[in-house]
Amino acid sequence: MNPQVPAVSQDVGDKLWAQKREARKSKRRDRTAVQSKLLINSLMDAFTIILCFLLKSFGSDPVQIRESDDLKLPRSTSENPLLDAVVIGISTKSIQVDDQKVADLRNGAVDESMKRDGQEGLMINPLYDALKEKVQHLKMISARTGTQFKGTTLVVAHNATSFRLITEVLYTAGQAEFEDFKFVAAEGGEGAD
Amino acid sequence: MAMKRRKLAAYEGDPLIPILNLVCMLIPLLLYGAVFVRFMTLTVNAPKISSAPSQQQPEQLENLNLTVMITDQGFHFKVNPKHRLPWMAQATDTASAGADIPKKDDGWDFDEFNRKLKEIKQNHREELNIILGAEDDIKYEVLIKAMDYSRGTDVEPLFPVVTLTRGVV
Numbered sequence: 542m543n544p545q546v547p548a549v550s551q552d553v554g555d556k557l558w559a560q561k562r563e564a565r566k567s568k569r570r571d572r573t574a575v576q577s578k579l580l581i582n583s584l585m586d587a588f589t590i591i592l593c594f595l596l597k598s599f600g601s602d603p604v605q606i607r608e609s610d611d612l613k614l615p616r617s618t619s620e621n622p623l624l625d626a627v628v629i630g631i632s633t634k635s636i637q638v639d640d641q642k643v644a645d646l647r648n649g650a651v652d653e654s655m656k657r658d659g660q661e662g663l664m665i666n667p668l669y670d671a672l673k674e675k676v677q678h679l680k681m682i683s684a685r686t687g688t689q690f691k692g693t694t695l696v697v698a699h700n701a702t703s704f705r706l707i708t709e710v711l712y713t714a715g716q717a718e719f720e721d722f723k724f725v726a727a728e729g730g731e732g733a734d
Numbered sequence: 735m736a737m738k739r740r741k742l743a744a745y746e747g748d749p750l751i752p753i754l755n756l757v758c759m760l761i762p763l764l765l766y767g768a769v770f771v772r773f774m775t776l777t778v779n780a781p782k783i784s785s786a787p788s789q790q791q792p793e794q795l796e797n798l799n800l801t802v803m804i805t806d807q808g809f810h811f812k813v814n815p816k817h818r819l820p821w822m823a824q825a826t827d828t829a830s831a832g833a834d835i836p837k838k839d840d841g842w843d844f845d846e847f848n849r850k851l852k853e854i855k856q857n858h859r860e861e862l863n864i865i866l867g868a869e870d871d872i873k874y875e876v877l878i879k880a881m882d883y884s885r886g887t888d889v890e891p892l893f894p895v896v897t898l899t900r901g902v903v
Contacts, residue, residue, distance in 0.1 A: 602769060619885070724778055727772070
């Protein structure tokens, strides 16, 4: 038994089939369009969150300190935050005042030619000159704004810096009229229980 | 015509792309400038530097005058002789005295240092000052650690006012 399908109904069937196929295609197209829009939206959400986090971490401290191979700060349990002051940086290679190099270091020490009293001396001449200049500048600002010159300095030193060099820097800063010294350390040291 | 319609549709569908581009450029820029480590400060008084022995005031003669020297041998404690504890070296100069807390194989014994400071603090509740000194080649991180232990904790503060002294006395 072979049922005869009329030619008209076959045409209708083909048309219906074509319409169905078209509908399926357009549905698929729409779905792809919606999906891509959703992807971009979630990506934007993620980026916005990252952006907010980075904006918060950027420049929240009054002083920007960047650790490197030459400047690894010791860890401390102190909870005193950073404050705006003149920064004396001591890396493995040089001494800087507010990011301006003032003296080179050789084997972690200042060359005796840069010291006022030779090898055993404590005063580092180029550091003294740079700090004295800063003091004059800060005093001028204090006089104009009617505030008091505090003489605060932040010492940002590499963790392997010798105590001798620290003493030399503090002594020189003291001679240049700085009297409030603050050592900078990274958070997370081990302290007393 | 169909291509034009497609282009138009694509343009209408992605108005966020320029913002996304901007954000993509901002992220590396901010990543470069971001600081993920918090930095703290430790206040320290200027080093006492004098070649001659200083003239002590009468009240200073009664004070504890706690001084700790960090040397390659360990920690050396010095106090006013009136307040000296039995475990402290009797010698007047650090060079001839052995360390009160000798170094261990893995470095300075900070736990014992902490215990000794607590013991001293028990008898001198009002005292806040400590003088820290070190040999020339002692590393800065050892000094910072000693300062942390000297300060104690918020619950149990020990000697938070730290003064540095030059060299070993």
